[in-house]
Amino acid sequence: MADGGVRTTCPYCGTGCGLVVTPEADGWKVAGDPQHPANFGRLCSKGTALADTLAPDSRLLRPEVDGRAVDWTHATAEAAGRIRSVIELHGPDSFAFYLSGQLLTEDYYAANKLAKGFLGTANVDTNSRLCMASTVAGHRRAFGSDSVPQCYDDLELADLVVLAGSNLAWCHPVLFQRLKKAREDHGTRVVVIDPRRTDCCDIADLHLALAPGSDVALWNGLLAHCEAAGLIDFPFVDAHTEGFTEALSAARAADTCQTGLAPADIATFFQWFAATPKVVTIFSQGVNQSASGTDKVNAILNVHLATARIGKPGCGPFSVTGQPNAMGGREVGGLANQLAAHMGFDQASVDRVGRFWNAARMASSEGLKAVELFRAVDAGKVKAIWIMGTNPAVSLPEADLVRRALAKCPVVIVSDCVADTDTMRFAHIKLPAHGWGEKNGTVTNSDRTISRQRPFLSPVGEARSDWQAISAVAGHLGFGSAFAWKDSAAIFAEYARLTAFENGGSRDLDLTDWIGGDYDAMVPTQWGGKRMFADGRFFTADGKARLVAVTARPPREMPNVDWPLRLNTGRYRDQWHTMTRTGLSARLSGHRSEPLLDINPIDVGRLNLLDGALVRVKSRLGDYVARLRATTDQRPGDVFLPMHWTDRFAARAIVGRLLAGHVDPVSGQPESKHMPVKIEPFTADWSAVLVAAAPLDLPDLPWWVRHAADGAQITELAGDSPAQVQGLVAALDARFGRNRLEVMDPARGIARYAWMDGEHLAAALFVGRDRPDVVRAWVARLVGRAVASASERAAVLAGKAPAGQTDQGAIVCACFSVGLATIEAAIRDQHLTDVAQIGAALKAGTGCGSCIPELKGLLARKVAAE
Numbered sequence: 001m002a003d004g005g006v007r008t009t010c011p012y013c014g015t016g017c018g019l020v021v022t023p024e025a026d027g028w029k030v031a032g033d034p035q036h037p038a039n040f041g042r043l044c045s046k047g048t049a050l051a052d053t054l055a056p057d058s059r060l061l062r063p064e065v066d067g068r069a070v071d072w073t074h075a076t077a078e079a080a081g082r083i084r085s086v087i088e089l090h091g092p093d094s095f096a097f098y099l100s101g102q103l104l105t106e107d108y109y110a111a112n113k114l115a116k117g118f119l120g121t122a123n124v125d126t127n128s129r130l131c132m133a134s135t136v137a138g139h140r141r142a143f144g145s146d147s148v149p150q151c152y153d154d155l156e157l158a159d160l161v162v163l164a165g166s167n168l169a170w171c172h173p174v175l176f177q178r179l180k181k182a183r184e185d186h187g188t189r190v191v192v193i194d195p196r197r198t199d200c201c202d203i204a205d206l207h208l209a210l211a212p213g214s215d216v217a218l219w220n221g222l223l224a225h226c227e228a229a230g231l232i233d234f235p236f237v238d239a240h241t242e243g244f245t246e247a248l249s250a251a252r253a254a255d256t257c258q259t260g261l262a263p264a265d266i267a268t269f270f271q272w273f274a275a276t277p278k279v280v281t282i283f284s285q286g287v288n289q290s291a292s293g294t295d296k297v298n299a300i301l302n303v304h305l306a307t308a309r310i311g312k313p314g315c316g317p318f319s320v321t322g323q324p325n326a327m328g329g330r331e332v333g334g335l336a337n338q339l340a341a342h343m344g345f346d347q348a349s350v351d352r353v354g355r356f357w358n359a360a361r362m363a364s365s366e367g368l369k370a371v372e373l374f375r376a377v378d379a380g381k382v383k384a385i386w387i388m389g390t391n392p393a394v395s396l397p398e399a400d401l402v403r404r405a406l407a408k409c410p411v412v413i414v415s416d417c418v419a420d421t422d423t424m425r426f427a428h429i430k431l432p433a434h435g436w437g438e439k440n441g442t443v444t445n446s447d448r449t450i451s452r453q454r455p456f457l458s459p460v461g462e463a464r465s466d467w468q469a470i471s472a473v474a475g476h477l478g479f480g481s482a483f484a485w486k487d488s489a490a491i492f493a494e495y496a497r498l499t500a501f502e503n504g505g506s507r508d509l510d511l512t513d514w515i516g517g518d519y520d521a522m523v524p525t526q527w528g529g530k531r532m533f534a535d536g537r538f539f540t541a542d543g544k545a546r547l548v549a550v551t552a553r554p555p556r557e558m559p560n561v562d563w564p565l566r567l568n569t570g571r572y573r574d575q576w577h578t579m580t581r582t583g584l585s586a587r588l589s590g591h592r593s594e595p596l597l598d599i600n601p602i603d604v605g606r607l608n609l610l611d612g613a614l615v616r617v618k619s620r621l622g623d624y625v626a627r628l629r630a631t632t633d634q635r636p637g638d639v640f641l642p643m644h645w646t647d648r649f650a651a652r653a654i655v656g657r658l659l660a661g662h663v664d665p666v667s668g669q670p671e672s673k674h675m676p677v678k679i680e681p682f683t684a685d686w687s688a689v690l691v692a693a694a695p696l697d698l699p700d701l702p703w704w705v706r707h708a709a710d711g712a713q714i715t716e717l718a719g720d721s722p723a724q725v726q727g728l729v730a731a732l733d734a735r736f737g738r739n740r741l742e743v744m745d746p747a748r749g750i751a752r753y754a755w756m757d758g759e760h761l762a763a764a765l766f767v768g769r770d771r772p773d774v775v776r777a778w779v780a781r782l783v784g785r786a787v788a789s790a791s792e793r794a795a796v797l798a799g800k801a802p803a804g805q806t807d808q809g810a811i812v813c814a815c816f817s818v819g820l821a822t823i824e825a826a827i828r829d830q831h832l833t834d835v836a837q838i839g840a841a842l843k844a845g846t847g848c849g850s851c852i853p854e855l856k857g858l859l860a861r862k863v864a865a866e
């Protein structure tokens with residue numbers, strides 16, 4: 001470790017912030033790297049809390065085969081043997097990899113090479129199919145290559161930034177901080193295009209809350225407007241593009257009424273766009289996760305191409321990628337319809353890559369994309385699957401089909417750093433992977449910057465890097481010499497040579513400059529230069545970009561009498577996907593400690609429901625239980641649920657169970673943002689809260705949800721029969737022994753229990769007809785501590801803390817763990833009137849700043865109340 005600590009990269013979002021990690025007396029200090037061009041020292045709440053998630057107790061420590069711990073040689077020989085026998089009997093396409101944008105480039109390259117070059121199958125798909133596939137397809141249609149033309153500096157150079165289907169404030173918080181600062185410095189205009197009001201709207205000049213799925217109509221309208229306003233750059237269009245006339249006539253036929261927006265708002269957006277030469281359009285899952293996602297992408301690219309607003313400083317379309325290495329995965333070809341190094345399945349590329357790899361058995365055509373892949377597993381066509389770095393039992397649509405498929409698949413191999421995930425429960429062979437802090441390799445962020453992830457911890461247990469697992473299996477299969485890399489540097493070097501191989505400027509991705517470089521000393525560098533396409537040269541056969549004629553299509557399923565509401569899904573500020581890591585952190589779990597169904601108050605009234613009540617959300621595929629949150633952030637008729645909760649954290653809170661597997665016809669990306677649902681009341685006769693040191697296996701109950709608190713796990717529960725409570729108490733007796741204290745008030749439906757381990761509190765359960773009024777955080781802090789005196793024990797059973805100890809409610813500021821109740825009290829008692837005063841009084845908002853929109857909301861509520 002250098003004096004200044006280890007320089008590495010954040011394992012969460014595609015912003016790709018650089019970090020400096022230094023040892024401290026009781027752990028690690030994670031700080032933003034002032035020299036990294038993505039963040040220049042900034043961090044968000046998730047990056048700041050990284051040290052909280054290094055806990056070894058959640059990790060998978062050693063390989064397992066059929067439930068038995070074995071050594072690596074045995075596990076990889078067994079994996080190879082099972083893969084070989086499936087392929088021998090059923091052919092190469094009976095095997096598949098399902099990978100992840102959270103793998104390192106080196107891991108991804110190794111998996112892709114094994115399947116496509118040596119096993120002879122292109123069944124190598126990834127969670128990027130659920131994420132960026134529509135952008136990849138849109139880029140390839142327009143540019144002839146999957147290239148992101150812009151760089152982050154463009155956020156500071158633009159005069160207008162359009163956020164299209166991107167909740168940048170929560171999902172790329174450091175980019176949002178950069179945009180916010182640019183706006184403060186020189187008045188950058190911001191337009192948000194999103195059916196929901198998000199925290200991005202805090203800095204927006206205009207929020208277009210369009211009808212879900214209607215983006216193509218809006219962008220087509222803009223293209224027609226640009227033409228009518230004389231804004232088409234004909235010299236550029238004529239010299240460097242094809243397809244303008246067709247795209248324009250499709251655009252003219254568009255009906256912007258489909259967006260449901262006020263004509264005046266549409267006109268304002270069009271005028272601003274037309275009047276501002278420097279426009280950046282940031283787009284993300286509101287665009288991609290749609291059955292017309294590829295057309296949405298091309299509708300955006302059409303406008304930028306026709307006005308030559310591309311590849312210039314402060315000017316261009318900008319897909320922000322989700323995962324830390326979503327881009328690297330695309331680069332090495334980790335998609336079933338791409339080969340490697342940005343090459344496709346044309347004969348010349350198949351031949352070229354085959355020669356470069358000296359391939360034993362080259363795949364010659366595209367493989368199965370994620371949704372079809374799991375359907376093929378269900379249909380028994382794919383019989384062996386190796387899942388690496390992703391949790392498809394949760395994150396895919398039609399999650400029940402996915403679970404059924406995994407349950408009957410003869411060979412399921414899962415590589416993960418975490419021991420107990422929903423997907424891991426289906427594994428026959430479990431392979432422990434390095435976690436962040438142990439991993440050693442490269443990642444590519446949203447603006448094509450390649451950075452190093454460097455280790456600063458020794459691997460826990462027997463964890464290995466994913467590429468080592470792949471090369472060991474390849475060795476057992478007899479392909480050892482092609483996978484005999486001594487370290488990740490050797491893989492990167494091979495990959496860089498492949499990008500340069502017979503390239504000669506014909507392909508966008510060319511890492512010639514990296515060949516022979518010092519891998520360990522690598523500094524963050526963009527491939528392809530700062531911006532692409534400024535010279536008007538694209539990677540199609542004729543060098544010209546394509547405008548694509550697109551027509552708006554509604555989402556595949558629309559609300560109707562039976563399913564009257566539209567379900568939109570997405571992310572919370574402080575959770576990452578299926579919570580396997582962020583769910584370990586108390587401060588990250590406090591912002592939203594349970595999933596909430598966001599719904600407009602008009603719908604709450606119409607359905608005769610109450611804000612804060614539990615409800616059952618049903619689609620034609622499944623159901624989900626959540627607490628209502630009435631908010632005008634939602635349009636009437638639209639509801640929102642987060643994607644994060646799993647069977648490990650809740651009963652009945654997997655949103656993928658509600659979603660149909662409709663996919664975009666070009667990209668194969670599923671439509672995760674539009675599903676008709678209905679809402680029914682959830683009848684509960686009892687509610688309870690359980691506090692214990694560790695997560696517990698609970699009996700089957702109608703509803704529960706748990707979260708990490710300081711020192712313990714807090715589980716909220718509810719049900720509809722007294723037998724359920726008896727079953728729960730019996731299960732807790734079995735777990736903690738019969739040394740149980742209790743108080744009962746049957747008339748009021750109240751029962752309270754504390755399980756003691758000698759003098760120490762092991763667990764406490766509070767049951768009531770309504771949600772128990774208990775100071776949860778105080779009880780959580782007592783778990784594992786001595787509770788000796790009679791009065792202390794009585795206080796625990798009462799759930800009443802000594803004076804001054806209250807629950808602070810939802811954590812608003814995750815950097816300094818400041819809760820809602822604390823902030824509201826300070827606003828009231830200290831007469832605080834702005835965010836700076838809150839910061840001075842409580843520090844809230846002075847870390848990453850992601851909570852500032854919420855702080856402003858609290859101040860505004862106070863003013864409104866007065």
Ligand SMILES: Nc1nc2c(c(=O)[nH]1)N[C@H]1C(S)=C(S)[C@@H](COP(=O)(O)OP(=O)(O)OC[C@H]3O[C@@H](n4cnc5c(=O)[nH]c(N)nc54)[C@H](O)[C@@H]3O)O[C@H]1N2
Pocket residue numbers: 013014131164165166167168170171172193194195196198211212213214215284285286287321322323568569570571572573574575576577673
């Ligand atoms: N905190 C946090 N940050 C993350 C992640 C995380 O799990 N947690 N995950 C990372 C990953 S992998 C990804 S892909 C990114 C995703 O980042 P984003 O795409 O910004 O996040 P989402 O919440 O999925 O969706 C963005 C917005 O699309 C809107 N939307 C829904 N339907 C439509 C529509 O029809 N049109 C338009 N215009 N908008 C619509 C939603 O209301 C939502 O606000 O975030 C990354 N960053």
Ligand SMILES: Nc1nc2c(c(=O)[nH]1)N[C@H]1C(S)=C(S)[C@@H](COP(=O)(O)OP(=O)(O)OC[C@H]3O[C@@H](n4cnc5c(=O)[nH]c(N)nc54)[C@H](O)[C@@H]3O)O[C@H]1N2
Pocket residue numbers: 100102103104127128130131132285289322323388389390391392394395396397415416417418421433434435436439466569570571576577578579580581643655656659672
């Ligand atoms: N309803 C709905 N569903 C969605 C979305 C949505 O917006 N709405 N978004 C989709 C999108 S954009 C995405 S990207 C996906 C994400 O969905 P997933 O990829 O399923 O979610 P994660 O929780 O990130 O799963 C990553 C797993 O890999 C493990 N892991 C982390 N690092 C490593 C490593 O280096 N090696 C190995 N072997 N394992 C590792 C983690 O512990 C975790 O179990 O979800 C998709 N699903």
Ligand code: SF4
Pocket residue numbers: 010011012013014015016017039042043044045046047048171172173174175
């Ligand atoms: S913005 Fe993204 S990359 Fe940066 S610290 Fe936050 S989660 Fe990590």
Ligand SMILES: [Mo]
Pocket residue numbers: 130131132322323
């Ligand atoms: Mo993603």
